[in-house]
Amino acid sequence: MGLAVLLLQKRSKDVAPFESITAREWIEKRMGRGPWRKVWGPLLRGKFGERADDISMAWLWSKLTLRRRLEGDEAKQELLGYPAHSWELLFDALRDAIVGGGGRVLIDRPAAALRRSADAKAFIVTPGASGSFRAGHDPRLYARAGGDEAEESYDAVVATVPSDVFSALLDGDLRAAIGKEYLGRLAATEYHTALCLLLELDRPFSSFYWTNIAEPEVPFVGLVEHTNFISPQRYGGRRFLYVANYLAPGDPLLALSAEELLAAYLPGLRRVQPEFSEDWIVARWLHREPAAQPIVTVGYHRRIPSLQTGVRGLVLANTTQIYPEDRGTNYSVRLGTDAARALLDP
Numbered sequence: 001m002g003l004a005v006l007l008l009q010k011r012s013k014d015v016a017p018f019e020s021i022t023a024r025e026w027i028e029k030r031m032g033r034g035p036w037r038k039v040w041g042p043l044l045r046g047k048f049g050e051r052a053d054d055i056s057m058a059w060l061w062s063k064l065t066l067r068r069r070l071e072g073d074e075a076k077q078e079l080l081g082y083p084a085h086s087w088e089l090l091f092d093a094l095r096d097a098i099v100g101g102g103g104r105v106l107i108d109r110p111a112a113a114l115r116r117s118a119d120a121k122a123f124i125v126t127p128g129a130s131g132s133f134r135a136g137h138d139p140r141l142y143a144r145a146g147g148d149e150a151e152e153s154y155d156a157v158v159a160t161v162p163s164d165v166f167s168a169l170l171d172g173d174l175r176a177a178i179g180k181e182y183l184g185r186l187a188a189t190e191y192h193t194a195l196c197l198l199l200e201l202d203r204p205f206s207s208f209y210w211t212n213i214a215e216p217e218v219p220f221v222g223l224v225e226h227t228n229f230i231s232p233q234r235y236g237g238r239r240f241l242y243v244a245n246y247l248a249p250g251d252p253l254l255a256l257s258a259e260e261l262l263a264a265y266l267p268g269l270r271r272v273q274p275e276f277s278e279d280w281i282v283a284r285w286l287h288r289e290p291a292a293q294p295i296v297t298v299g300y301h302r303r304i305p306s307l308q309t310g311v312r313g314l315v316l317a318n319t320t321q322i323y324p325e326d327r328g329t330n331y332s333v334r335l336g337t338d339a340a341r342a343l344l345d346p
Helices: 002-011 023-030 033-054 057-068 088-100 163-169 172-178 180-188 258-272 329-344
Strands: 111-116 123-127 152-154 157-159 191-201 210-212 222-225 239-247 281-294 314-316
Touching: 002 023, 002 057, 023 033, 023 057, 033 191, 033 239, 111 157, 111 163, 111 172, 157 329, 163 180, 163 281, 172 180, 191 258, 258 281, 314 329
Parallel strands: 157 314
Antiparallel strands: 111 123, 123 152, 191 239, 191 281, 210 222, 222 239
């Protein structure tokens, strides 16, 4: 298994040969059935569920080779960065820069609908009411903010929402202008939901920062003890453990409250840390993101929607287009640059 990974990293610089084969096929051919059965199969099933056997080797190729492309001092040791005062500091600086340049940043104003003006020279955005995004992932269910007078007109739009959300925003005129082929690409997009139970603990859960779970009986896929990476002193002595999961839409775990999910996870948590008790928990929070993980199957590269939607001034940029890499802040920044270029130089 190790030799196969090493050869992949050393010799395979192009993703193309891996786009027409599944990860399972490649692993069983190059590593054997044992590594699939004991390591890779459980890990991929934890992340992709019933789609594990269908995941393209292009996805795993990226995972196994990307971090070996580091150069200079970084090649000696991969480094993880963490903002000293959280990402909020960067968000505030970005907001201030936009406002300083004459722009506006509208918080808690989710887009509920998108259409063109009567002369097709502008885009009309209908905002949802404050908090309406909590109704779910379908903008058609959002309460509208203030009626027609709340609508705003723009010369151009860069949509950074998931593919299914973008499709649901469009009225009939824009759907017709975009065309069936592009809309078909949007409809073909599959996502798994990220389900994250964040626990504040009164003591360390383990001595590790990141633990991948490859046991099929354990109902979550990862434990990330953040305060084994960043000192608890940064948080006034508080300790935090993320219990991570990726689930297909409709999975019963997605309907549970934080308390119910914790109850479902307790046996698995105790398998990892037998001494763990609910008494260790100071507080808990539950977060869901329905469009967290695009499902990259064989031929995925042929189904990716382009940044250009076919309607001048309307650009789509989301994580389905970060390929062959898999999500990641670095690649989102790169995608933002690409989206700006697509808008300014169509």
